[in-house]
Amino acid sequence: MKHLISIEDLERADIERIVAQAERFAEISHREIKTLPTLRGRMVLNLFYESSTRTRSSFELAAKRLSADVVNFAASGSSVEKGESLKDTVLTLSAHKPDAIVLRTPWAGAADLVSGWCNAAIVNAGDGKHEHPTQALLDVYTLHQRVGSIDGSSIWIVGDVAHSRVARSNVLAFQRMGAKVTVVGPPTLIPRGIEQLGCEVRYTLDELHTADIVYALRMQNERMSEMWIPSIREYAAWYQINGRRLSPHQVLMHPGPVNRGVELSGEVVDSPQAVITAQVQAGVVVRMAVLYELLAVAREPRPVAAMAGSQLA
Amino acid sequence: MSTAEPLVGGRKTPADLLLRDVHVLDPRTGIDARHDVRVRDGTVAELAEPGSLKGAGGGEDTGEEELIDGAGRLRLLPAFFDPHVHLRTPGQEHKEDLDSGTRAAAAGGFSAVIAMPNTDPVLDSAPLLRSLRDAAARETSVPVGFLPAITRGLAGEQLSEMAELRQEGALGFTDDGKPVKSAGMLRKALQYQRLCGGVLALHEEDPTLSHGGSMHEGAVSAALGLSGIPTIAESTMVARDAALAGYEDGRVHFQHLSCAASVEAVADAKARGWRVSAEVCPHHLLLTEEDVRGMNTSMKMHPPLTTDADRLALIEGLRTGTIDCVATDHAPHARNEKEVPFEQAPMGSTGLETAFAALYTGLVLAGLLDLSLLVERMTAGAALFGLPTPTIALDSPANLTLVDLDATWIAGEHGWESRSENCCFAGRELQGRVLMTIAAGAVAHRDRKLSLVGA
Numbered sequence: 210m211k212h213l214i215s216i217e218d219l220e221r222a223d224i225e226r227i228v229a230q231a232e233r234f235a236e237i238s239h240r241e242i243k244t245l246p247t248l249r250g251r252m253v254l255n256l257f258y259e260s261s262t263r264t265r266s267s268f269e270l271a272a273k274r275l276s277a278d279v280v281n282f283a284a285s286g287s288s289v290e291k292g293e294s295l296k297d298t299v300l301t302l303s304a305h306k307p308d309a310i311v312l313r314t315p316w317a318g319a320a321d322l323v324s325g326w327c328n329a330a331i332v333n334a335g336d337g338k339h340e341h342p343t344q345a346l347l348d349v350y351t352l353h354q355r356v357g358s359i360d361g362s363s364i365w366i367v368g369d370v371a372h373s374r375v376a377r378s379n380v381l382a383f384q385r386m387g388a389k390v391t392v393v394g395p396p397t398l399i400p401r402g403i404e405q406l407g408c409e410v411r412y413t414l415d416e417l418h419t420a421d422i423v424y425a426l427r428m429q430n431e432r433m434s435e436m437w438i439p440s441i442r443e444y445a446a447w448y449q450i451n452g453r454r455l456s457p458h459q460v461l462m463h464p465g466p467v468n469r470g471v472e473l474s475g476e477v478v479d480s481p482q483a484v485i486t487a488q489v490q491a492g493v494v495v496r497m498a499v500l501y502e503l504l505a506v507a508r509e510p511r512p513v514a515a516m517a518g519s520q521l522a
Numbered sequence: 523m524s525t526a527e528p529l530v531g532g533r534k535t536p537a538d539l540l541l542r543d544v545h546v547l548d549p550r551t552g553i554d555a556r557h558d559v560r561v562r563d564g565t566v567a568e569l570a571e572p573g574s575l576k577g578a579g580g581g582e583d584t585g586e587e588e589l590i591d592g593a594g595r596l597r598l599l600p601a602f603f604d605p606h607v608h609l610r611t612p613g614q615e616h617k618e619d620l621d622s623g624t625r626a627a628a629a630g631g632f633s634a635v636i637a638m639p640n641t642d643p644v645l646d647s648a649p650l651l652r653s654l655r656d657a658a659a660r661e662t663s664v665p666v667g668f669l670p671a672i673t674r675g676l677a678g679e680q681l682s683e684m685a686e687l688r689q690e691g692a693l694g695f696t697d698d699g700k701p702v703k704s705a706g707m708l709r710k711a712l713q714y715q716r717l718c719g720g721v722l723a724l725h726e727e728d729p730t731l732s733h734g735g736s737m738h739e740g741a742v743s744a745a746l747g748l749s750g751i752p753t754i755a756e757s758t759m760v761a762r763d764a765a766l767a768g769y770e771d772g773r774v775h776f777q778h779l780s781c782a783a784s785v786e787a788v789a790d791a792k793a794r795g796w797r798v799s800a801e802v803c804p805h806h807l808l809l810t811e812e813d814v815r816g817m818n819t820s821m822k823m824h825p826p827l828t829t830d831a832d833r834l835a836l837i838e839g840l841r842t843g844t845i846d847c848v849a850t851d852h853a854p855h856a857r858n859e860k861e862v863p864f865e866q867a868p869m870g871s872t873g874l875e876t877a878f879a880a881l882y883t884g885l886v887l888a889g890l891l892d893l894s895l896l897v898e899r900m901t902a903g904a905a906l907f908g909l910p911t912p913t914i915a916l917d918s919p920a921n922l923t924l925v926d927l928d929a930t931w932i933a934g935e936h937g938w939e940s941r942s943e944n945c946c947f948a949g950r951e952l953q954g955r956v957l958m959t960i961a962a963g964a965v966a967h968r969d970r971k972l973s974l975v976g977a
Contacts, residue, residue, distance in 0.1 A: 316863030318817035339747035405741035
């Protein structure tokens with residue numbers, strides 16, 4: 210693996226290898242000294258064009274646990290605000306020779322684009338509404354810890370699928386691991402054509418009891434002002450996962466941050482069925498495994514000249 | 523009521539040429555055979571049996587008359603006409619200018635083009651049109667006509683001074699790049715058309731349906747996480763505006779149709795006898811949403827690339843004549859503007875230099891359209907705007923394109939005449955190459971290899 214840009218690029222064996230590596234790192238995190246010297250002298254650049262607390266800090270911690278040097282670059286308060294283009298910013302920061310760039314942007318395809326502009330390994334930490342592959346990997350890891358294999362499981366992803374990169378990566382990742390995926394939400398928030406990814410589409414929670422795993426997505430307040438839904442109140446009435454709807458055998462997941470009282474009721478968040486905290490914990494070890502996969506395994510350096518202008522040439 | 527010459531510019535030196543043993547094809551005059559063709563002083567002076575015309579220097583190249591040997595193989599076609607290009611002048615000369623844009627047109631075999639008004643400032647006033655036409659008269663390789671804006675500043679709120687613009691040489695009007703959102707506004711423009719004439723060319727898009735989208739809405743947009751533009755954003759507006767034109771007995775031209783539903787709407791309007799015409803772009807005839815998967819920003823255009831079923835309906839529409847002509851919607855953008863994430867990139871692809879070869883390769887060689895019909899559709903735009911159609915006939919002004927149908931090339935391998943390189947066909951192998959273009963009697967383009975070919 211040279212980059213981690215999309216779950217689409219991964220085979221089931223790749224995912225299993227990363228999960229297994231994350232398990233080995235998890236053992237170390239129980240030790241008194243939690244760092245490994247694996248990536249000593251390597252540099253990881255966090256390049257974030259969107260605000261992010263948990264993803265950025267989890268990547269930072271993952272890199273530090275592997276003894277890599279970490280540089281954080283946030284777009285706000287930087288040359289980006291002076292109008293520098295993504296390409297120029299990447300070329301400028303590449304002068305420092307980062308070994309990996311962890312990139313979050315509001316634009317679909319940006320991580321793929323950046324991978325053609327520099328020699329660093331690119332980790333997509335969210336590109337617009339497209340993908341968020343490390344989230345999907347940590348979700349697979351979390352499920353692996355909790356229920357073992359998800360081969361043949363039924364997983365329901367509930368909520369604003371249209372605006373969710375988490376949903377797209379997870380539809381692909383869960384299916385790669387053998388699960389059957391159903392996406393559910395108001396019709397305005399289910400993108401036309403999503404069933405082509407292989408998932409089933411539903412508009413109500415009527416059959417929710419058939420799911421083994423329920424994955425709720427975050428509902429943003431602005432979706433109401435943008436008229437995607439009539440009101441948050443009605444959304445909650447139809448799509449909220451609460452104690453009445455969640456069956457005792459089901460596992461509940463959420464990528465965070467949770468809007469209590471909207472997509473999830475307070476009692477299910479705090480229930481033992483929820484693995485939301487475990488997902489956050491998994492974030493660090495899975496991202497360690499991703500950095501290990503990309504940087505510790507020998508990579509063929511690619512000549513920059515051959516890639517310059519590949520986009521439009 | 524138009525008083526000024528509608529087309530201005532082009533090279534000024536009248537051509538003197540002897541095209542020996544070229545295969546002449548003109549779908550309108552019905553010629554489809556080998557001929558010697560003499561162009562004297564920019565006019566088609568002789569059409570004769572192959573090998574029968576002697577050069578002015580008795581077979582020697584005296585410098586007075588250029589001699590080109592077609593060896594019975596090179597095709598001589600009426601030059602193409604493009605009713606839809608963006609020359610970006612004034613104000614966006616870093617993308618294209620009158621010189622580079624018309625050189626691109628000539629390189630693509632076009633003898634005239636019509637330029638769109640979404641410039642900076644917007645072409646919406648007579649003084650601006652006058653100065654632009656003055657510049658075009660000096661700086662272009664092929665003649666150019668202009669469509670000023672229907673509404674001032676393309677804002678959709680106030681009609682531009684249509685009558686005055688017509689007097690100054692406007693071929694018609696368009697808000698291209700944007701729809702005329704308000705039906706009431708378009709109706710007023712149609713009423714005003716009774717006074718001043720001029721075709722209203724319409725970019726059809728309901729912004730409440732297309733809002734925020736950057737590609738066709740469907741399986742690919744769902745997979746890529748891009749907001750989609752549904753085809754109904756176009757087809758509902760085509761139907762609305764056809765009905766308005768029918769009601770006012772106005773003359774409208776639908777730009778760059780992209781989907782089956784729009785073709786049906788145009789067919790329906792024509793069946794009712796409404797005065798509508800339509801164009802289609804090479805990229806909508808040859809590419810689909812699948813070509814957007816790599817998120818190459820040269821594949822981002824308005825309207826977006828649609829499905830294969832839409833593409834086939836467009837080809838069928840072009841074949842039957844529901845769609846009247848081909849237009850490139852040549853839309854140059856600077857490299858740095860396109861070298862950004864897909865959602866940030868501006869809409870548009872260049873198209874002048876690849877149009878014929880791409881369509882010859884993708885439609886004619888694929889058995890979907892006859893060469894003769896392709897040539898007809900690539901020249902038909904002129905008459906839609908009240909201009910003479912390029913023809914190969916005695917005593918007619920020479921508007922000719924010499925092509926080598928056997929030549930294969932990679933689009934972009936020779937660089938571009940256009941100032942921009944955002945071509946959706948870049949990197950593809952194409953067959954058919956324009957070797958020479960004569961526009962309004964003057965040689966406007968000559969392939970660098972032509973002397974070798976003709977030797």
